[in-house]
Amino acid sequence: MDAKVRVRFAPSPTGGLHLGGVRTVLFNYLFAKHNNGEFILRIEDTDQSRFVSGAEQYILDTLAWCGLSPDESPVHGGAYGPYRQSERKADYKKYADQLIAQGNAYYAFDTPSDLEAKRAEIPNFQYSRAHRMEMKNSISLSAEEVEALLKNNTPHVVRIKMPENEEVVFEDIIRGEVCFDASTVDDKVLLKADGMPTYHLAVVVDDHLMKITHAFRGEEWLPSAPVHILLWKYLFGLDQMPKWAHLPLILKPDGHGKLSKRDGERLGFPVFAMDWTDPITKETTIGFKEKGFLPEAFINLLALLGWNDGTDKEIFTMEELIANFSLDRVHKGGAKFDYEKAKWFNQEWIKIMDNEKLSQLVQPYFDQAAIEIHEHDYLVKIIGLVKERCHLLPDFITQSAFFFKAPTTIDTASIAPKWEVKKQQFFEALVGIYTDHISAGKQTIPAIELEAHFKELATLHELKPGELMLPFRIMLVGGKFGPGVFEIVEAIELKDTCNRIQYCLQLLSTN
RNA sequence: GGCCGGUUCGACUAUCGGUUAGGUCGCCAGGUUUUCAUCCUGGAAAGACGGGUUCGACUCCCGUACCGGCUACCA
Known part of the structure; x- marks a missing residue:
């Protein structure tokens, strides 16, 4: 029986988490949960110059919002910490040190400016077999020189010594066999002058120490895979190595290339999961959450970017994703991100989501718009009435604000041209009837009855209901949108309806 | 430049040698909604190119083109 499945997501705390990053987490999580395994969050903060405070917390918050909770992490703890x-x-x-002792790595004393000069001098310079001997390192220098340098605490790095004439072959779960000629890869730095490891060393050491069984990452890592394979071979043995899967990239919707933060700004859609505010510039980049996406929809759309279950099914809950996920149905090619389809996913999720739950998510938007909700149950009811018109959460404001307070701008221009005295009289009569109902103690009347009364009255005034509906709607909501007029009347009740009609009649007469 | 990867409608994709190449988003037209949205019906829309292999290729092989990734003491 194989060891328990353990996967990790290993981001650098350098800023907001973008679509590609979240999808990598998702696939890790789905794979782990599908196989009853564990999902680990490891923070790769080895580059002090790029460290951004708050970024780790942001990653944790994002995972929590997405419902992708790690089994082990800096805050969740675990047996393989830190x-x-x-x-x-x-x-x-x-x-x-072990690698150096084995002859698989060496010290290099070249300063950054040495390297810069060399790169300027030689086009396409690679720190590898071709130029190794021209540089200052423990291969080109004598043992005495190296020892002296070391003794004086001369700043140095440790580089892997890439072998000659060796083919590095490995099996990628979604790409199949991938083969590299080791001599075409340069001698990557493993340990930096500040004593911190580079990604290359850290990923191998930690994956081993944390007993990672499957390592998934973006396709941009494929070219450095041979370094990691070799490190596994030198340090822990290939039989211990996790299975690799290099995930396809998420591309710009227009043009070409990897999706970036800039694309979102340029094209007007989020690329980060949640709002990210740069602690230094204070600049905020909008996230899917704040844009009004439901986490369920966000996860759903990400899962379908590069994966499908082989059927026509497109709407999946997290449970369904876990049950059906399989790496062999992950695409090889990159996928262009389509914001229109993303919004469609959100709309579908809004439609199926429970109204009570939606009301809680929508409440903050009403607060922000300074629209007071007096009765929670009323809000829940209204949500049911307008939800199919909403793509994003803030749409609930534009689609339903008039249920809570009278519209401030009225599209009288759409009524005025066909306005006539007969219609004026009709609405005055309607107000009269509603007022009678109010006097009789009725605050509201069912929509079907309202409609029947309305039609009767129209006939009485020798008007067609059709030519009255639009003006009525505009009086109530301010424009040409919204649910059925009589449902609106029923909801806002008779008194408010009368007020809105009268306000509008006044507006029309002064014009 | 070198190395690696990829390529089916505008976009996401199905197809694992035999299909009128299917679905979804978007788009267009019509219906429902006496508004908008939803919903329903219909439509336009694809195998990069050239060689093989095969009775037969979108599917397998080779080449070309195009696209992408990497080529840091960043991940």
């Missing part, structure tokens, strides 16, 4: 690479520094040094 889960921040900056806190595991000693481990990496140990393995770097």
Whole structure:
């Protein structure tokens, strides 16, 4: 029996989490849960120069919003901690030393400016076999020189010594066999001058120490895979290595290339899961959450970007995704992100979501718009009435504000041209009838009855109901939109209806 | 430039040698809604190219083109 499935998502805390990142988490999570395995969050904070405060908390918050809770993480704890690479520094040094002792790695004393000069001098410079001997390192230098340099604490890095004439072959779960000629890859830095590991060393050491069985990451990592394979071979043995899967990229909707933060700003849609505010510039980049997406929809649309279950089914709950997810149905090619389809997913989720639950999500938007909700049950009812008209959560404001307070702008221009005295009289009579009902103690009347009364009265005034409906609607909601007029009347009740009619009649007579 | 990966309607995709190449988003037209949305019906719309293999290729092989990724003491 195989060891328990363990996967990890290992982001760098450098800023907001974008679509591609969240999808990588999702596939990790789905795979883990489908196989009764564990999902680990590991923070790759080895680059001090790129560290951004608040980014780790942001990642945690994002995972929580998405419903992708880790089994182990810096805050959830676990038996394989610490889960921040900056806190595991000693481990990496140990393995770097081992590699040097085995002859698989070496010290390099070249300064950043040395390297810069070399790159300027030689086009397409690679720190590899071709130029190794021209550089300052423990292969080109004598043992005495190296020892002296080390003794003086000369800043240095540790580089992997890529082998000659070796083919690195490995099996990628979604791509099949991938093959590299090791000599075409340069001698990557493993341990930096500040003692921190680079990604290459850290990922291998930590995946081993944390007993990771399956390693999933974006396709951009494929070219450095041979380095990692070799490190596994030198350090822990290939039989211990996790299975790899390089996920396809999420591309720009227009043009070409990897989707970036800039594309969202340019094209007017979010690329981050949640709002991200840069702690230094204070600049906020909008997220799917704040744009008004439901987490269920966000997860759903991400899952279908590069994966499907082989049927025509497109709407999936998290449980269904877990039950049906399989890596062999993940696409090889990158997928262009389509915001229109993303909104469609959200609309579908709004339609099927429970009204009570929606009301809680929508409440903050009403608060923000300074629309007071006096009765919660009323809000729930209204949500049911307008939900199929909403793509994003803020749409509930535009679609239903008039249920809570009279519209401030009235599209009288759409009534005025065909307005006539007969209609004026009709509405005055209607107000009279409603007023009688109010006097009789009725606050509202069922929509069907309202409609019947309305038609009767229209006939009495020798008018067709059809030419009265639009003006009536505009009087009530301010424009040409919204649910059925009589449902609106029933909801806002007779008194308010009369007020709105009278206000509008006044508006029309002064014009 | 080098290395690696990818390529079916505008977009997301189904197809695992034999189909009128299917679905969804979007778009267009019609119906329902006496508004808008929903909903229903219909429509336009695709195998990058060239060679093989095969009775037969979108599917397998080779080449070309195009697109992308990587080529940092960043991940």
